[in-house]
Amino acid sequence: MPDRKRPKLAVWKFSSCDGCQLSLLDCELELLAVSEAVEIAYFLEATRKVVKGPYDISLVEGSITTPHDVEAIRHVRRQSRKLITIGACATAGGIQALRNFKDVKDFIDLVYAHPEYIDTLDRSSAVSEHVRVDFELRGCPINKHQLLEVLNASLNGRRPNVHPHAECVECKMRGNVCVTVAKSEPCLGPVVHAGCGGLCPSVGRGCFGCFGPMETPNTVAMAAKLAEMGLDGRDIQRRFRGFNAYADAFRRESEVHGG
Amino acid sequence: MRASIGDKVIFTHAELDRLIALLWGDGIPVVGPKVADGAVVYEPLGGIGEMPWGWSDESGPGHYRLVAGEDGALFGYSLGAQGWKRHLYPPRQNLFRAERAGRGFRILRSVGDDASPPMAFLGVRACELTAIGVLDRVFSQEGFEEPGYRSRRGKVIIIAVECARAVGTCFCASAGGGPAVDGRFDIKLNEIVEDGGHVFLAVAGSDTGAALLSRLSVVPASDAQIIIAAAQPVEAARQQSRRMDAEAPGILERSLESPHWDDVAGRCLTCGNCTMVCPTCFCTTVEDVTDLSGNHAERWRLWDSCFTIDYSHIAGGALRQKASSRYRQWLTHKLSTWHRQFGMSGCVGCGRCIAWCPVGIDITREIESLRKAGGSDGTD
Ligand code: SF4
Ligand code: SF4
Ligand code: SF4
Numbered sequence: 001m002p003d004r005k006r007p008k009l010a011v012w013k014f015s016s017c018d019g020c021q022l023s024l025l026d027c028e029l030e031l032l033a034v035s036e037a038v039e040i041a042y043f044l045e046a047t048r049k050v051v052k053g054p055y056d057i058s059l060v061e062g063s064i065t066t067p068h069d070v071e072a073i074r075h076v077r078r079q080s081r082k083l084i085t086i087g088a089c090a091t092a093g094g095i096q097a098l099r100n101f102k103d104v105k106d107f108i109d110l111v112y113a114h115p116e117y118i119d120t121l122d123r124s125s126a127v128s129e130h131v132r133v134d135f136e137l138r139g140c141p142i143n144k145h146q147l148l149e150v151l152n153a154s155l156n157g158r159r160p161n162v163h164p165h166a167e168c169v170e171c172k173m174r175g176n177v178c179v180t181v182a183k184s185e186p187c188l189g190p191v192v193h194a195g196c197g198g199l200c201p202s203v204g205r206g207c208f209g210c211f212g213p214m215e216t217p218n219t220v221a222m223a224a225k226l227a228e229m230g231l232d233g234r235d236i237q238r239r240f241r242g243f244n245a246y247a248d249a250f251r252r253e254s255e256v257h258g259g
Numbered sequence: 260m261r262a263s264i265g266d267k268v269i270f271t272h273a274e275l276d277r278l279i280a281l282l283w284g285d286g287i288p289v290v291g292p293k294v295a296d297g298a299v300v301y302e303p304l305g306g307i308g309e310m311p312w313g314w315s316d317e318s319g320p321g322h323y324r325l326v327a328g329e330d331g332a333l334f335g336y337s338l339g340a341q342g343w344k345r346h347l348y349p350p351r352q353n354l355f356r357a358e359r360a361g362r363g364f365r366i367l368r369s370v371g372d373d374a375s376p377p378m379a380f381l382g383v384r385a386c387e388l389t390a391i392g393v394l395d396r397v398f399s400q401e402g403f404e405e406p407g408y409r410s411r412r413g414k415v416i417i418i419a420v421e422c423a424r425a426v427g428t429c430f431c432a433s434a435g436g437g438p439a440v441d442g443r444f445d446i447k448l449n450e451i452v453e454d455g456g457h458v459f460l461a462v463a464g465s466d467t468g469a470a471l472l473s474r475l476s477v478v479p480a481s482d483a484q485i486i487i488a489a490a491q492p493v494e495a496a497r498q499q500s501r502r503m504d505a506e507a508p509g510i511l512e513r514s515l516e517s518p519h520w521d522d523v524a525g526r527c528l529t530c531g532n533c534t535m536v537c538p539t540c541f542c543t544t545v546e547d548v549t550d551l552s553g554n555h556a557e558r559w560r561l562w563d564s565c566f567t568i569d570y571s572h573i574a575g576g577a578l579r580q581k582a583s584s585r586y587r588q589w590l591t592h593k594l595s596t597w598h599r600q601f602g603m604s605g606c607v608g609c610g611r612c613i614a615w616c617p618v619g620i621d622i623t624r625e626i627e628s629l630r631k632a633g634g635s636d637g638t639d
Contacts, residue, residue, distance in 0.1 A: 030551075037551040149548075156553045161546045165531060165567040168617075172535035173350035173562055177296040177340050180617045181323050190530035190617050204296060215568045216582065218528050225528075225618050 007056035010042035014062025020087035053079035097246035140243035191217035212244035219253035233259035262472035291381035320619025342538035377414035385437025390538035433502035434608025449488035511595035524582035531564035533612035
């Protein structure tokens with residue numbers, strides 16, 4: 001092994017469910033190798049032991065939803081040589097960005113007994129809206145193999161092998177039979193970023209779009225196809241408003257439909 | 260009975276089962292048609308019990324369905340969802356492994372060392388055999404031989420089955436890919452299901468094929484059976500309503516700046532499905548992976564598509580940003596520039612790209628539209 005200092009890794013959490021961080025713990029066998037290759041300096045989900053920054057690599061989970069988050073993410077950025085967002089929340093605002101389409105005050109009044117204690121922004125936003133991001137890893141949750149690949153690539157100074165093309169490419173490579181063509185099952189695969197490995201079509205379900213928009217999503221043609229399959233405006237809007245509802249391409253398409 | 264190359268012999272469907280068993284017994288895995296997830300797929304096959312017995316299929320633009328067949332045939336369907344490409348040229352291939360050695364690295368294993376196992380393909384259709392011929396041409400280009408493909412291909416036994424019918428997306432008759440089986444096969448079969456009888460008329464096309472047939476219980480074919488078999492591809496051609504314009508290469512040459520590309524781009528999802536299912540599309544990308552320590556590396560080759568942005572990425576950025584230019588690349592290479600590059604068409608008329616395009620974009624219709632949009636040479 002070439003002599004190299006073990007880089008310091010930090011894992012941060014904002015508004016999120018912790019699922020993406022858990023993907024790191026879920027690496028099981030590879031986790032040992034990861035902990036040998038990097039110094040896990042800040043990862044509260046795994047250990048209370050905290051090593052002070054700066055950090056070489058920061059993995060950021062979660063969206064920015066409060067004034068406090070805005071400050072905190074700047075603090076993270078200042079301490080991090082490389083900042084990588086993990087998951088749909090950090091990369092596109094997450095499922096909680098559904099509130100962006102409504103007035104957040106209405107929700108607060110409805111949900112909390114003491115709305116006056118709630119200090120929140122009116123939108124849930126992606127980390128990249130606030131600070132510079134070096135790499136965005138997609139997915140809800142992320143794919144642990146892709147997470148390892150991104151860490152591995154950072155450590156070895158190479159570009160990660162993460163493909164922004166359509167989900168259909170991995171679906172076909174896996175040998176799946178297309179659910180849209182063979183079963184008329186609505187599937188977002190053609191406009192969705194690859195990365196999950198073709199999970200849903202492999203079990204006969206259409207793609208839900210966990211990985212957000214692909215590199216050049218033709219959402220207009222996709223929506224026309226969904227309509228042809230019998231989905232009404234409301235259904236089509238809902239298809240685009242999932243975990244990546246506030247990713248630009250999906251947000252814009254969703255705003256055209258409704259009912 | 261000993262069968263020689265060219266003899267027309269008859270055996271029962273039970274003997275087909277025995278042929279499959281014989282091949283496995285010889286250490287040759289048989290890949291053939293099965294039903295999975297509502298379609299016919301080509302997978303390792305243990306016997307005729309696993310085959311799409313009694314199934315047929317229908318297809319149209321963006322549409323495919325398995326339906327009950329009329330006659331209980333084993334080969335009553337038309338085509339598998341994906342062709343034989345994934346067995347001859349798998350979606351992911353390891354090219355070599357390497358380990359760090361001082362300041363450089365040492366290659367531990369390369370694809371040329373890979374002793375890939377032999378395989379027998381059962382149920383290769385005429386268009387598919389033509390497509391394999393196209394890949395043979397592409398991968399044996401002088402100076403650009405592809406060792407992995409060549410090694411796999413060299414050990415494949417081809418048992419072709421001639422089509423007796425066509426589905427809505429077939430246009431092999433006009434594209435030149437079929438429906439009569441014509442090419443290098445080891446055994447060619449015609450399935451004859453009549454009056455409760457279920458037999459195969461077989462012809463050996465190679466010594467390997469003749470030796471295999473000689474191990475089965477066969478009788479000479481009758482004149483009536485020979486006539487029935489000969490009529491099958493004629494009927495399959497007659498049923499084809501789609502056709503590829505013979506002028507396609509010229510139409511495309513004259514259509515580089517056609518406004519019609521923008522029209523297709525409005526409909527095309529740039530999803531790449533067409534290229535993935537096309538039996539002649541061979542484009543790949545190369546990817547290097549390392550382990551966390553950086554001491555071990557592997558180089559992999561992955562299927563790629565001219566519909567991805569990365570595909571045309573060179574220093575400075577991707578050349579084909581717009582969907583119109585990516586669609587143009589696919590159609591123009593396949594149907595026009597392929598001739599100059601390889602001396603043949605890149606399209607055999609299997610119709611898979613039409614059936615498996617989620618939005619049903621149909622290359623035969625796009626050629627017609629381009630002709631109308633000004634791609635004709637003015638003689639008609
Ligand atoms: S099932 Fe979905 S992801 Fe797979 S090829 Fe069809 S449309 Fe694409
Ligand atoms: S271009 Fe379409 S019809 Fe022609 S060989 Fe490829 S998949 Fe078949
Ligand atoms: S032609 Fe059809 S299958 Fe091909 S990239 Fe466009 S939408 Fe996808």
